[in-house]
Amino acid sequence: MKKYTYIVFAFMILAFAMACDDGSDAVGESQIDTTPPILNDLDVWLRGNFVSPYNIEILYKWDINDTDIDRFLHPPFESSVRPVAEALQKAWIEPYTQVGGENFIKKIAPRQFTLVGSFNFNPNSPTITLGLAEAGTKITLFNIDFLDFTNINDIKRPLKTVHHEYGHILNQNIPFDVTYGEINPADYTAQWFNRSDAEARELGYITAYGSSQAGEDFVEMVSEMLTNSKEDFDAIVESISDEESKGIIRQKEAMVVDYYKTNFGIDLYELQALTEAATQELVN
Amino acid sequence: MKKINIKFWFVGLILVSFLSCSDNETETLFPDAPANRAAQRNAELLDLLLSQPNGFKGVYFTKNDEFGGFTYYLRFNADGTVDMTSDFDTETAVESSSYEVRLGTTTELVFTTRNHIQKVSDPSYQPLIGTGFKGTSVFQYFTNDNGTITLRDIRNRDSGTLVLTPANFSNFETESVASVETSLANRDAFINSTAVTAFPFLSVEAGGNLTEFALNYDGVRLFANPTKFNDDGSIADEEFGIAFTEDGLIISPALDVDGVLINEFTFDGSSGFEYVATKEGVTAKIGYGNAPVTPLDAYAFGVRATAGVFNMDERFKSSTAFNNFYDAFAEFLLNTYSVVVGNVVFWDLNNGGQPYIEFITNAGRFWWDLDFEVTNGIVVFTPTGNTNASAGVTAIFQPLLDAFIGAPSGYYLLNTGTYLNFSNRTYSMINVDDPTMTINYWDFSY
CATH class of the missing domain: 2.40.128 (Lipocalin)
Structure with a gap:
């Protein structure tokens, strides 16, 4: 009898459980739209030249969240994108790959470049921001619609920004010697924009922005070296009238060269020659 | 004892079973799943944009508490491109760029590469350096009123609007450019016409009462701050941006005259240089008069300097x-x-x-x-x-x-x-x- 009672119990529990199941919670097909985006010729080219080989995404289609929402910015002309991307390819990726090895850029590189057409004016300041690097993962380049690729100085502008920001990324991987910032710290200032580059050089900084703080000073040295030939860079340094400042900049140059050699096995002067040759070739 | 326990189990089980089967779910608020509804909303906007093979006329006020507006013509294509012209400046040629309809904070129309629409968000525009006209490339889909699509600036929802109405052209390329060149000429004439006097005004006539304001129009910002002196000596003013069109002008926000909203004016050259709006017994005019309607800030000639x-x-x-x-x-x-x-x-x-x-x-x-x-x-x-x-x-x-x-x-x-x-x-x-x-x-x- 007891046995039958348990069986009846079991059936009842089963029946109740099934009676409450109307099947409405059944998992169906995904409702998320997974349609691939429309890719134009430029998108296909960017995938083939940056995404596939280097895992670097070039963002140029506007997303308000890619930049500071409080700034007044606009996307680039589609026609402005490829020349800038080619400049990155020829005068940044290829030289670094040649001296650092095939995987150098693949291993240490920002994963995204965001290209912005407009200038980025800084509020309440007579300055513009040319580029930004965020946590070693992303570089944003501004005012690409205003570059003239028949003018080498215009081509150098985004490259200066990239070499500058990439210098930060390298520093985030391997910090530079803190004694660099102790060479001539007295004249670092937040009001660097009140100085001209020439004035900053007379104080022992390669550019006015380099006189803002040690970290910027270091990557400005990198940027200036990699966007000038050795002869041009030497001419800049030799034009400094203050001998002590000239010596300071040479001391910083040596530390930057040593940083590249010791930490990455890269001869910075060889890299300098390659970037210079590539930049010259980019002029239309 | 065992029998008593079994009875308790029975009663308990039946109670639990009834409770477990009770229908305590609330009424379904939406007829469809969230992802479907988002997709439908996106599809609704995309279908609307693609429904006009000869495009839309767009009147875009970037920020109607600071600036006036501009007229655009936009033709959206299924391949993700949009053709566009505007009366922003004399470069009126139709240009192509890309756009997307996305789900952001809500369904958004994003002009993803540069075209005429971004001229108002160019921070290097002189003399509005740093901000331009404070425009955007991202618009929230707000309403569709019988084919008139209202989009709002994601950053300035209350003051930035892009209103699209079917252009009804037979040839987008030629008619759109001709139209924006006319509205650009109208905007230029409002400042530079030889018929323009030194006394721009806004007048409002309602219920037999005429109220006149000095217009105080800023030709750079395309923004008016009409002022008048009240009988008690106090000053009253209005504020609105102006967008010129092919045959008139639009002000935003609309002028509220005792509940009657006036925003569309038509050019009337018959009695001087005037734009006129008439609606529900209210007549408003924006134009140039032959005498100041408010006292001028007079220069002390013969006193101040030699x-x-x-x-x-x-x-x-x-x-x-x-x-x-x-x-x-x-x-x-x-x-x-x-x-x-x-x-x-x-x-x-x-x-x-x-x-x-x-x-x-x-x-x-x-x-x-x-x-x-x-x-x-x-x-x-x-x-x-x-x-x-x-x-x-x-x-x-x-x-x-x-x-x-x-x-x-x-x-x-x-x-x-x-x-x-x-x-x-x-x-x-x-x-x-x-x-x-x-x-x-x-x-x-x-």
């Missing part, structure tokens, strides 16, 4: 009608007599000396003595007849003398700020009999 110099460095402060006259006369002098006028100066205005006007030319300096009287902000000149110019020279320069000192009813005097980057004041003299003729001066003392 000399007044025709302001050749800021010709935009003089009117187009005067500038046209002056340039034509200068050309005549050059071609006919090889004479160039370098300066026109009023001298000895407040030092007790005999005032005179002098034309300084490459052929010599010619002066004419004059007396003047200022009454209620109007100066009237009376030549004394004393001059160093021969009768023949005076005859040659007579049209210029008529323009500078010859207005029978005199000239309104108006402060117009400072001269270039100097502290010297500038002021205008506006011909009372022909207020299209405004001449600007800068002052100094010696």
Whole structure:
């Protein structure tokens, strides 16, 4: 009898459980739209030249969240994108790959470049921001619609920004010697924009922005070296009238060269020659 | 004991079973799953955009509490491209770029690459450096009212709107460009037409009462701040941006006249230079009058400074009608007599000396003595007849003398700020009999 009672119990529990199941919670097909985006010729080219080989995404289609929402910015002309991307390819990726090895850029590189057409004016300041690097993962380049690729100085502008920001990324991987910032710290200032580059050089900084703080000073040295030939860079340094400042900049140059050699096995002067040759070739 | 336990189990089980089967779910708020509803909303906007093979007319106010608006024509294509023109500037050629309909905070229309629409968000636009017209590339889909699509700026939801209405063109390429060139010409004429007087106004007539405002239109920002003096001496004002169209203008926000909202005006050249809106017994006009509707900020001519110099460095402060006259006369002098006028100066205005006007030319300096009287902000000149110019020279320069000192009813005097980057004041003299003729001066003392 007891046995039958348990069986009846079991059936009842089963029946109740099934009676409450109307099947409405059944998992169906995904409702998320997974349609691939429309890719134009430029998108296909960017995938083939940056995404596939280097895992670097070039963002140029506007997303308000890619930049500071409080700034007044606009996307680039589609026609402005490829020349800038080619400049990155020829005068940044290829030289670094040649001296650092095939995987150098693949291993240490920002994963995204965001290209912005407009200038980025800084509020309440007579300055513009040319580029930004965020946590070693992303570089944003501004005012690409205003570059003239028949003018080498215009081509150098985004490259200066990239070499500058990439210098930060390298520093985030391997910090530079803190004694660099102790060479001539007295004249670092937040009001660097009140100085001209020439004035900053007379104080022992390669550019006015380099006189803002040690970290910027270091990557400005990198940027200036990699966007000038050795002869041009030497001419800049030799034009400094203050001998002590000239010596300071040479001391910083040596530390930057040593940083590249010791930490990455890269001869910075060889890299300098390659970037210079590539930049010259980019002029239309 | 066991039997009692089994009974309790039975009762408990039945109770739990009933409770577990009870229908305590709330009513379904939405007929479809969230992802489907988002997709449907996106598809709704995309379908609307693609429904017009000859595109839309767009009126875009970037921020109607600071700026006026612009007219666009946009044709959306299924391949993700959009063709566009605008009346922002004289570069009106139709250009192609890309767009997307996305789910952001809500369904959004994003102009993903640069085209005419981004001219209002160009921070290098002079003279609005740093901000431009504070425009955007991202618009939230707000409403569809019988084919009229209202989109809002994601950053300025209350003041930034892009309203798209079907263009109803038969040829997008030609008709869109012709239309924006007309609206651009209308906008330019509102500032630079020779019919423009020195007294732009807004008038509102409702219930037999006429209220007149000085328009205070800023031609750079395309923004008006109409003001009027109340009977008690207080000042009342309105604020709106203006967008010019092919045949009129649109103001935003709309003018609220006792609950009647006025925003669309049509050009009426029959009685001067006016844009008129009539709605539900209210007539509003924006135009140019022949006399100031509010007291002018009068320059103290003959008191403040000893000399007044025709302001050749800021010709935009003089009117187009005067500038046209002056340039034509200068050309005549050059071609006919090889004479160039370098300066026109009023001298000895407040030092007790005999005032005179002098034309300084490459052929010599010619002066004419004059007396003047200022009454209620109007100066009237009376030549004394004393001059160093021969009768023949005076005859040659007579049209210029008529323009500078010859207005029978005199000239309104108006402060117009400072001269270039100097502290010297500038002021205008506006011909009372022909207020299209405004001449600007800068002052100094010696």
